[in-house]
Structure formats: structure tokens, C-alpha cells
Amino acid sequence: MATATLMSREIPPERSQVQIAETSGGSRNAEMEITYTGNTGNDMGISTMGFRASKYNPPEWHETNYSKYYQSFVDRDNAERIRHESKRTASETEAITNKTQTEVTKKLGERIQDINFWKFELEREIQDVISETDLLLSQKKRLENALRATEIPLHIATDNLNCRQRRQGVDLVQDNVELGLLKEVEIINNVQDLLKKTIDQSDKQIKLNRNAKQNLEMDWSDKKEALEIDSKSGALRNEHTDKQFYSGAAKFEEIQSTPESWAQFTHDNIVRAEHERMASIQLRQLIDNILSDTSRDMREQCDTVDVCFQKRLEEMEDAKSKMEENLRKMCDEICQMEKNIDMLRKAIRDKENPMKVSQTRLNNRTYRPGVELCRDPVQYKLVGEVNEIAQSIDALTEQLNNAENSRKDLQDNRMALEKEIACKKNSIFIDRDKCVSVRTRYPTTLKLQGYQ
Template identity: 55%
Template sequence: MAVCCVPPLKPAVSAPAGPVLIPRPPAPQTIPPCSLPAPGPCEPSLPLASSGLATAGFRTAKYLLDEWKIRCQAGFAQAFADRDSSERGRYESKRLAAETEASSQRSQAGATRALGERLQDLHFWRSELCREIGDLTSETDLLVQQKRRLERAMDASEVLATIASDNLQCRERRLGPDLVRDQVEEELLRELELVRNVQELLKRTLEQTVMQIRLNRDAKQTLEMDWSDKVEAYDIDDKCGRYNNQSTEIQFHLNSSKFEDNASTPESWAQFSHDNICKAEHERMASINLRTLIDNILQDTAEDLRMQAAAVDKAFAKRCEEVEDAKRKLENQLSKTLEEIAKQEMNIASLKQAIKDKQAPLKVAQTRLYQRTHRPNVELCKDAVQFRLVNEVAELTESICCLQQQLEESEQALINMEDTRLSFVKEIAIKANSLFIDREKCMAHRTRYPTLLRLTGYQ
């Protein structure tokens, strides 16, 4: 069976300026077979019945003239019909080829424009992601610096705790009555408690900072993965946009026109990047607020610590003045006591000499009385002399007793003053020890108190 052949398609027209995509050519359509021409005179056919006088009485294969003309007319008509059908087929083929060519060019140009719009969307979101990644990276670096400030402030607070504890331990070595819970000790205990509270606050803030840095880096990693995917997709779509009908890399991919099951929609695709950026902005704002909070915490704690340190130093200075004044008064009293001891010793010596001086007159008076007891008979008379001698002995005895009593009192006063002197010496030594502890130990150690800059974490 003969089939009319479709003429070959014309070569593709030159592509317009810029990359133009050519879709896969449609499957060839089946061309309906042309009508078969009637067989010619030379082709065998069944003998037709003849009519007329020429065939009377016998059989023959010859055609009648009318039949021959009819046969020729039928052939001419069939040939005309075949040519007309072929011409219509050729026209239809040209029209269909032109339409498919124009349709493929329109489809390719539309796909190229769609790729261009897609590239613009990709570039927009890629730029937004890149900008947010840069902002988040800068913010994370600033937060890391704040974390270092917190760590340095924690180290400085350890120095404060060490100084306060050492001051309290040193003041435990005060002696005797100076081992008192004075204002200095109360201020030191307040300082130690304040330092511990500050350390606890800084520790919690440091933990929160570490957590925020981790959240920032997680958000940054999400943005970087999204950005990397968009860069790869941009490169792929840009490469696809540069393909045209003359590209050497194009080839058939039979199953490429189906949609993937895990493919996203444009809305979900844009929403995904939008959500990532919103989350990153949320973490960045939280990081900014945390940095502001860290600044305020470090500034406030440093000021509180310095104020408490000033209060402790003031209490130390006041206490040292009090102890110095007490020591000075004790030394003055000791000097006066020593002078009085010297005078009392001289007084005791004079009392002893006075008692000794009374012994000779007493001996004289008693000797006189004793000798007068030897007067004979009536001469043993209670005369005025006798009464006078008795009174003299009584007076001398009373004087000696008074002197003895005064001597005992003076000696007791001397003993008391000696005890007072010893207590003064001891008190002065205690005060000197207290001054040494407060000035040479505690206040000298407090000169290593961290500065305000170091307490705020800048050094």
C-alpha cells in the first residue's frame, strides 16, 4: 500500500537576541494514507461483461468505447482528487510546521522569561540571606566580645573575693579586746556577700550569653544552608537560561517533565526563606538586647563593687584613726603612769626614811621611861615628866603606825600602777598589732583592688 510522504521540516529560524529555549519537538503525527488510484489499463482485472453487437454470440475481453472513456474520465478524476488531496496535505503540513515552530519558539521564550524572573527572585532572596548572614555574623562577633568581658569580669570578681576573704582572715589575728566585730568587719562581710551575688549574676548572664551565641550560630547555619541551596539553584537556572537550539549540551531526557513528589510550591519556597530570615532577625534582636543587658549589668555591678570598696576603705581609715588615737592616749597615760610610779617610789622611800627617823626618838622616850622605872621608893612618882614621856611614846607609836599604813597604801598604789603600766604596754602592743594588720596587711592588700575598667571587663 503506497503512503504519501511528509516533506521534511524546514530548519529552525535563527534565535532572537538572548538565550531562547526550544522545547522538545512534538511526536510525529501519523499522516493518513492517500487515496489509491484506480488500476491502469495494463493492470489485470476481472473481465467486465461486454454489451452490444460485437459481443453477440461469443465471449471477449475488449472494452466498449464508452467504457474506455468512462474509465479514462474516472482515472483523470481520481488523479485530480489525489493531487488535490496531496496539495491540501502539503499546505496543512506547512501550516502545522509553522504553527509548531512558532509555538515552540513562544514556549521557549516564555520559559526563558520565566527563568529570568526566577533568577531575579533567587537573586533577591540570596541577597537578603547574604545580608542577614552578614548582620548575624557581626552581631555574634559583638556578643562573643561581650562574653569575653563577662569572663574577665568573673576573673576580677575572684580577685575581689580573695581580697575580702584575706582581709577577714587577717583581722582574725587581732589580739585581746581588739578582736571586735567593728564597722570594718561588717563592711567586709557586705563586700564579700556582694561579690558572691555579683558572681552568681555574672555566671547566669554568661550561661545565657553562651546559649544565645549557640542560637545565633544555629540560625546562621540555617541561613547559610539556604543561601548555598539558592546559589546552586541560581547557577543551575542561569545555565538553563543560556541553553538554546544550537547548544551542544542539550539532549533528550524522557522522564524529566514529571513533577517530583517532594517539590515545593513558589509560596512555600518563599515562605521558607522568609521564616529563616525572621528567625535570624529574632535571634539577632535577642542578641542585641542581651548585649545591652550585659553592658548595664557590668556597669552597675562595677559601680556597686567600687562603692562598697570605697565604704570598706573609709571604714578601715576610720578604724585606723580610732585605734591610732587610742594608742596615742594609751602611750600618754603610760607616760604619766611611769612618772607617777617614779614619784611613788620616791614617796615610799621617803616614808621608809620617816619611819626609820621615828625609831630613835621612840627609843629615847622608851629608854627614859624604862630608866625612870628604877627610881627608888617614893621617887617613883607620876610626875609631869612621866606623863609627858608616856604621851611622847604614844605619839611616836601612832606616827609610826600612820607612816606604816601610808607606806602600805603607797606600796599598793605602786603595785596597782605597775599593773596599769603592764596593761598599758600590752594594750599599746595590741593596738600596734591591730594597726599593723589593718594598715600593712589589709589596706596594702586592697591596693590591688581591680579598677573600674577591669570590673567592667575591658582589661
């Protein structure tokens, strides 16, 4: 402004009037129109009129120079202003850029922390699911061992029933032992069905655990890849060389999750995995209870059957002993009866001679002559003697027949006792040697629970 004042002072106002019209804000291309009004006298003369069209006068020359000075001033002032604005803008943009980059780096750090948090939660849940699945696999192995262990008790009980079918006679009875064996077979079959169903349920739960683990691992893998990308992005600085322009990078993808949906997705995966893990824990507890209950029921029934076997063996041993005692007595009685029969036969034979004597006497007395053939007391006595001996023989014969019949009954009874004793021995052999001895191989409680 001081320069412009100086210039206005140096131009004589009475000699020229300069009008300067500036367009486009006083730029260098401003169009200037100069109009000169001065003395129009005839001082110059007619000889100078021809030079006016192609030459400028000094005021015009000075004015033009002044206009150039002014334009130079304006341009320099504008350039100075632009320089100051550029420096200010460069400083402001650099500060804004650095601030924004710092904030972005901070946000990346926070994002890395969020990813690390959920990644750690996923790792923890994955390890928990893996551990739980391993425990469930162990329980399933116990179930399979217990199922295989039930084959031995079932074979023992079935073999006992088949062996006891070979009992003979009255010993082929449906006693408490047989009822206990039938119940034992029923319990074992029910246990096998329950164990098979539990094994199927374990297989389904193991698949669910593995599916949940797979979802967690896929989410963890995505988190790991995102963590590597964000870590690399967060560590990237302006002085690094691994950077370049990517046109179209500053845009939002059509399918993108929000921070809420991103966190909810991982949270839902963890919740589903925890749900399956809790179900697996409950199933393991159920398996423990099932194995404990089934092994206890089988062992209790086995002990009950063993007690029934012992009682039955005691009963049969007692019956056999009594029958052997009766057989011994029966044999003694038969021996006495044989002696009695021999005595009766001898007694009958002993009556022959007296009968012959009596009959011979009577026959001899029939030859008495004439009146001597008398019914004297001797005749009556001899007749009575013959009748008496005949009655004695009849009585002895009747006793002999009775004795022989009794001996036959005794012999039949002896044969029946011997046969019954043989049946008892056979039954005792079956129960003691074929059944009870085999039942010593019954699995232990630990084996029935699948531990071995």
C-alpha cells in the first residue's frame, strides 16, 4: 500500500489521468485501458501529428511501468500469502494425518487386544472341549469293556441252565436256583441293552463335541489370520518399504460384520461349545451311575444265585445221606428177611417127617382086623395130629409167601433208593462241579464297570 501511495504522488494529475480496470482479481492478465486527456493546443505543430499513432508519451510509459510494479507487488503478495497458507496447510495436514494415523494405530492395537481376548477364550474352550471329549472317549471305552465283560456272566448263567437240564427224575425241578438263573439272564440282557444304548448316545455326543470343536477351531483360525493381518498393519510405518497405492481400497464391502455381530458370533460358538461340554459332563456322570448300578445288580444277583446253589447242594447232600442211610437199613432188612425165609422153608421141611409119621400110623392102623378097626382116642388123636401139622404147614407157607412178598418190596425199594441216590449224585455233580465251579470265573465288580 505504501508503494501505491508513492506512485500516485509521482504522477502529475494535471498532465494525465490513468484509469486502470482490473479483471480476474488483479491478476497478471488484467486488461488495462489508458485514456489520456491533456493540452490540445497547437504547441506540437502539424509536423508531429503523424507520430502520435505509433508512439507512447512519457506519462504513458511511466504509467505502464507503475502498473507492472503494482502487478508484481500483487503477485508477490499473493505468492507470499500462498506460501504462508501452504506451510500452514502442510503443517495442519501433517498434524491431522499423524493424529489420524496414531488413532488408527491405537484402534488397531485395541482391535488386536479384542482379537487376542476372543482368541484366548476360543483356545481355552477348545482345550476344554478336547479334554472333555477325551474323558468321554474313556467313558465310552469303559462301556465297551463292560459290555464285553457281560458276555462271561451270560455264558455262565446259560451254561448253568443247560447243565441243570440234564438232571434226572424228580430232581428236574424248577427250584430257587433255576428261578435265580433265569432272573440273572434277564438282568444281563437288560444290562446289555442299556449299555448298547448308552454307547450309541456317547457316539452322538462325541460327534457333537467334535463339531463344536471344529467350529471353534475354524473361528480361531480366522481370528489368528485376522490377528496376523492387523498386527502387520499395526506395525506398518511411513518409513517402511512394503507399502503401495491400492485404488478402491477405501470402501466398505457389501458383506461385512459389525463389531457387535463379530463378537456375538464368537460368543455364540463358545456358548454352543459350553452347552455340548455340559451335556458331555452330564453324560459321563450318567455313565458312571449306569456302570455302578448295573455291576452292582449283576453281582448281587450272582451272589443270590450262589447262595441258592449252596442251599440246594446242602438239601441234596442231606437227602442223599438220608437215602443212603435208609438204603443201608434196607439192605440189612433184606438180609434178615432172607434169613427168615430160609427159616420158614426149613420149618416147612421139618413138618414133612411128622406128617409122614402121622399118616403112616393112620395108614398102618387101617389094616387092623375086624372089630379092632376101632375109632379109639388114638385114631382121633392121629387125625387131629395130621390136621394140626397140615394147618402148621399152611400157616408156615402163608408166612413164607408174605416174607417173599416183603423181600420183593424191600428189593424194589432198595432199587428205587439206589436209583434216587444216583440221581442225587448226578444232581450234586451238576450243581457243584459243573455250575458252582464255573461260577468262580464270574467277573469282578471293577471289570463289570469297565476298568479292566
